[in-house]
Amino acid sequence: MRSIRPSVSRRIPESTVRRLSHYLRSLEELAREEGLTVSSEELAKRGQTTAAQVRKDLSHFGSFGKRGLGYQVDGLGRRLRQILGVDRTWRIALIGAGRIGSALFAYPDFQSRGYDCVAVFDADPEKIGLRWGDVIIQSSDAIEETVRAEAVELVILAVPASAAQDLAERSVAAGAKGILNFAPIRLRLPKDVHVEDVSLVMELEALSFAITQSGGVPE
Amino acid sequence: MRSIRPSVSRRIPESTVRRLSHYLRSLEELAREEGLTVSSEELAKRGQTTAAQVRKDLSHFGSFGKRGLGYQVDGLGRRLRQILGVDRTWRIALIGAGRIGSALFAYPDFQSRGYDCVAVFDADPEKIGLRWGDVIIQSSDAIEETVRAEAVELVILAVPASAAQDLAERSVAAGAKGILNFAPIRLRLPKDVHVEDVSLVMELEALSFAITQSGGVPE
DNA sequence: TTGTGTGAATCCCTTCACAGCG
DNA sequence: CGCTGTGAAGGGATTCACACAA
Numbered sequence: 001m002r003s004i005r006p007s008v009s010r011r012i013p014e015s016t017v018r019r020l021s022h023y024l025r026s027l028e029e030l031a032r033e034e035g036l037t038v039s040s041e042e043l044a045k046r047g048q049t050t051a052a053q054v055r056k057d058l059s060h061f062g063s064f065g066k067r068g069l070g071y072q073v074d075g076l077g078r079r080l081r082q083i084l085g086v087d088r089t090w091r092i093a094l095i096g097a098g099r100i101g102s103a104l105f106a107y108p109d110f111q112s113r114g115y116d117c118v119a120v121f122d123a124d125p126e127k128i129g130l131r132w133g134d135v136i137i138q139s140s141d142a143i144e145e146t147v148r149a150e151a152v153e154l155v156i157l158a159v160p161a162s163a164a165q166d167l168a169e170r171s172v173a174a175g176a177k178g179i180l181n182f183a184p185i186r187l188r189l190p191k192d193v194h195v196e197d198v199s200l201v202m203e204l205e206a207l208s209f210a211i212t213q214s215g216g217v218p219e
Numbered sequence: 220m221r222s223i224r225p226s227v228s229r230r231i232p233e234s235t236v237r238r239l240s241h242y243l244r245s246l247e248e249l250a251r252e253e254g255l256t257v258s259s260e261e262l263a264k265r266g267q268t269t270a271a272q273v274r275k276d277l278s279h280f281g282s283f284g285k286r287g288l289g290y291q292v293d294g295l296g297r298r299l300r301q302i303l304g305v306d307r308t309w310r311i312a313l314i315g316a317g318r319i320g321s322a323l324f325a326y327p328d329f330q331s332r333g334y335d336c337v338a339v340f341d342a343d344p345e346k347i348g349l350r351w352g353d354v355i356i357q358s359s360d361a362i363e364e365t366v367r368a369e370a371v372e373l374v375i376l377a378v379p380a381s382a383a384q385d386l387a388e389r390s391v392a393a394g395a396k397g398i399l400n401f402a403p404i405r406l407r408l409p410k411d412v413h414v415e416d417v418s419l420v421m422e423l424e425a426l427s428f429a430i431t432q433s434g435g436v437p438e
Numbered sequence: 439t440t441g442t443g444t445g446a447a448t449c450c451c452t453t454c455a456c457a458g459c460g
Numbered sequence: 461c462g463c464t465g466t467g468a469a470g471g472g473a474t475t476c477a478c479a480c481a482a
Contacts, residue, residue, distance in 0.1 A: 085431030212304030
């Protein structure tokens with residue numbers, strides 16, 4: 001039997017993926033309320049984009065709508081979850097049990113959205129051995145072994161910049177395929193490893209720039 | 220006297236701003252090490268882009284380099300700080316003193332990069348009155364008054380989605396010009412207010428998508 | 439000779455407009 | 461008639477290539 005997963009030859013830009021996430025979020029809201037179908041118009045309004053954009057985005061993956069009617073809310077939701085790869089559970093590990101790490105660990109949407117944190121690592125001897133929920137914090141030395149043994153696919157890196165590259169490389173060597181990186185450096189990794197950077201400083205600088213440019217700050 | 224700030228008529232895309240941040244980061248590293256000049260080549264390598272892109276990005280704001288030589292590290296750094304608007308102190312407020320809020324508050328780069336947190340708000344009566352560093356957590360009811368009185372320009376919103384829109388509107392009404400939004404909703408605000416969204420779920424979904432699409436998941 | 443600054447060419451994303459299906 | 465799906469057009473960002481300055 002052929003693959004049932006909508007996969008695609010054309011390279012899909014990051015911006016499209018972001019919008020797909022938005023559409024999924026909108027569909028989840030709609031499902032909670034009522035409405036069996038949505039139009040691209042309605043999805044566009046909620047996603048802060050245009051109807052044509054919605055249709056084009058979806059068309060990369062197939063024809064999910066009915067002409068004259070719109071899209072079925074639950075049907076499209078299921079397809080989007082398949083497309084985004086969130087119709088399954090992902091095994092993730094958290095590296096860094098500091099402030100950001102602990103905030104992330106407690107983030108309610110992780111578990112509920114199928115991201116199952118199966119390991120936590122930290123370099124601080126004071127933290128090693130502590131129990132967080134179902135997992136016990138391990139030494140960073142155990143990364144290779146545990147990532148491999150637990151079949152961790154995604155790693156959340158919440159450590160200082162100085163440690164990030166090394167820990168990332170070791171995670172990847174042990175089988176991790178994606179990294180959500182909070183450290184303020186650009187990781188150098190094989191190109192088949194996917195990295196998403198979250199840089200608070202950069203976000204703030206983008207705000208500073210926008211406000212400065214828009215003439216709020218004279219002289 | 221005319222403005223000394225490099226401001227520009229052409230609309231600068233978000234992606235360019237991101238790269239400018241990267242260049243600044245690279246320049247700071249270079250300044251710590253040695254090297255009085257850098258080439259666009261070198262900046263490109265560190266910023267994960269191309270030399271032509273570096274030159275094009277900078278050319279939007281002026282001619283900062285010397286032909287045959289490159290860019291002066293400290294000089295370009297100063298210009299970039301001006302361009303990004305980080306050659307000054309920004310008064311910010313943190314709304315939401317939960318896990319994410321407290322992690323952000325303690326984030327060392329905030330203070331060191333000129334973001335001065337002058338107020339913290341929370342809705343939880345247990346938290347109101349607590350002292351964090353130099354500030355005392357206030358009730359969310361005080362947002363209008365304090366944002367105005369303290370001349371807060373930037374707000375970091377780290378509250379549940381259900382409260383975000385209201386608190387954002389009130390901050391803006393009191394004078395805030397930019398919002399760094401951690402709540403998983405699209406805020407609807409006047410278009411002269413700048414919003415940057417940080418959505419952990421979306422970042423994870425982007426990773427899931429990339430891994431799924433790159434054929435890691437057969438069948 | 440080296441490396442910037444920049445028009446021109448290219449590529450890619452978004453928008454348009456409409457054919458076609460329900 | 462309503463709304464999707466999609467080729468074509470349009471617009472913006474990136475890349476190319478080279479004149480030119482040090």
